[in-house]
Amino acid sequence: MPKDRELVLVSLLQEATRIANEADDIAGAGLPVIRAVCAATGWSAGHLCLPDPRDRRVFVSTDIWYEDDPGSFAGLRAAIEGFRFTFGGGIVGQAARSGRPVWSPDVTKDGNFIRSPLAGALDGxxxxxxxxxxxxxxxxxxxxxxxxxxxxxxxxxxEIMADVGIQLGRVADRMAASQALRWPPPT
Known part of the structure; x- marks a missing residue:
């Protein structure tokens, strides 16, 4: 790996750590981290999926998105608005179930990219x-x-992406600890 690329990836992890330390919740940390990952890696777009509050084993596509060229993933965004990923379903559900990053090198040839049948989901x-x-x-x-x-x-x-996920997990850990300190609610 070129030395410059390694420095960029280490800087990404440091930036994710800084964002996680300053964020109040995962949604608030999501967009800054997505932007940082796209800038450091050259990936063109990113978005956040959160657990459904009624069933935490289902992840829902949110409106928290970043595109380096706005509109270049419009078909995908429209196709998956509010999309629900079952635990283990598609790459989002697999990442949630396994706790590890999941890579689809070519979504047009990947049966695990379960959004493929949706109109516009593969555009670009x-x-x-x-x-x-x-x-x-x-x-x-x-x-x-x-x-x-x-x-x-x-x-x-x-490896770096897994570490970024751990850093962001600290935001959720702080939220849970804060809620525990407030329980039971004052009467």
């Missing part, structure tokens, strides 16, 4: 990666990134 999408945000041993969110061209897995990037 080459590769995808989903990585979980782990808090208290479970996925509290999943961040997903996209490129326009297929991209083969990169072990070092997967």
């Amino acid at each position: 999408v080459g590769a995808a990666i989903a990585f979980p945000v782990i808090a208290r041993g479970v996925a509290s969110a999943v961040l997903e990134f996209f490129t326009h061209e297929p991209v083969e897995p990169d072990a070092r990037l997967l």
